[in-house]
Amino acid sequence: MRRFSQYACVDWSGANIERPAGIAVATIGSVGPPALVPASQTGSANPRWSRDDIRGWLITLAGNHQDILIGFDLSMGFPFLDEDTYFPEWHSSPTSARALWELVDGICATDPFFGVASFLDHPQASRHFRHGKGYLGDLFRGGTGRLRVVEQHQRETGQGNSASCFNLVGASQVGKSSLTGMRMLHQLTGAIPIWPFDPLPQRGPVIVEIYTTIAALAAGLPKGKSKVRDRTGLKQALGNLGTPCPPRLLSYDDHSTDALITAAWMKQVAGDTRLWEPSKLTDEIAQKEGWTFGVV
Template sequence: MRFSRFVGIDWSGAKGVRHPSVQVAVCEAGDAPPQLVLPPSGVWSRAGVLDWLGGLSGDVLVGMDAGFGFAAVPSFTQPARGLWAEVETVCAGEADLGAHGFIEHRREAFWLGVADGPRHLRAHLRVTELVYKQSGLGVPTSNFVLLGASQVGKATLTAMRLLHRLQWPVWPFDPLTERGPVILEIYAQAFARLGGFRGKLRDVESLNIALARHGSLPMPAAFPATFPDHVGDALITGAGLRAIADQPHWWQPAALTPAIAVTEGWTFGVV
């Protein structure tokens, strides 16, 4: 296998500097269960995750539950790395990789409520989201829509600041390297559904069933019986990445063209 360590990150675009919804889990190669990783304070900041990632070495594959690109509508056609740099420049003064300033900077692109007119006129989907929708596994949300509990756009923008600063190879925007770390976009619910579950994983019994379908041993007996869904998302992502990373078809989606690879990107686990 190309990778020997697998990291699942549930991410957040919320304001503030400490985020209970940000969770990190690690799986080593083999079949040991994923391990939850917490900072000394017990609650992650986004900058703390960036620092932690920067301290990793070796052949590590990181999956982050956030968009890395926007649909290639006329105002978002530049290569993604240029967009990440633009977000960083506009939002450089915001604490903890915050990116709310970019929303005002490109206000005409986003939908924040009825004052912006019909939602569907701005709710553009990337090709990877259209493929996921056609699979019948779930209903994707446009990352141009910034209102509602399921919105992912704010997390997308803060993730772009992390990617710009981290300077790792990012699949599929960059060629897959033969050695070293790689980070990519995932959708945690896709890994839960590959494990046989629709909806969030919030209890250890369900989690262990899903882990087993990903070839993982169950969580330790001392692990809590229930937990927030963000914890379940990080854990199942780590195990899911380990389970499928050596299967070539996940790296070669039929609809992933070179142009899409450098602009919109792709959600690993969608084919």
């Protein structure tokens, strides 16, 4: 299994503003504690990240051929295998994740800040989502909503409790963040390999989908209480991962601590071949739905 010299976690956000408070970036090298990276460190005039800043940062990493593993906390695909389509009854429904990214980015081309309002308002796409109180698409499957194979497997094996990408309601919803992420992934096409859609290269940066709760559980945090909002909790979690705590933070918000803990976890587990070769992952799943790094 190839080795990386650096690891990064991007805690993502689907908020429809230029610089969401929910975006946090943490990196960790071969020695020392993880560290938060402000956008200003990459040349931005603002310390808070925009999604466009993230794209520029990634392109710079690609240009430098940096051996870094980058985890994004979002879903890179929608359920497909359960219905043999992403969007039943929509004749233009794509047949691969990359084509899905292209569709979302194309429909939302005029939405600022990698926004996805145009997609969620689309007369066909909107039918599949739970949008909010009193606004339910007629093709949204009741209850939990449709799940990808990896999300079903997570739940069945107790490795996580991922929400449906078609749910846009509540604190655990991932639909908007996933769609904004798909726009960015489409615009990165060819710049950085994205696993498992691309094979793992021998060198250079690689992007994977991660689920910060998996890292939190590995760090000893209890199920249902996986958020850390103080220095004591962060120090204990990082210690359980064999990593020292960084200097005192300005704020112990859960976006920052999620990113720090997950970057440290990625460093600890990236060399485990099982995580790159999960038994349930087939070529069809890889290309249509993707997979969450860390789910075996």
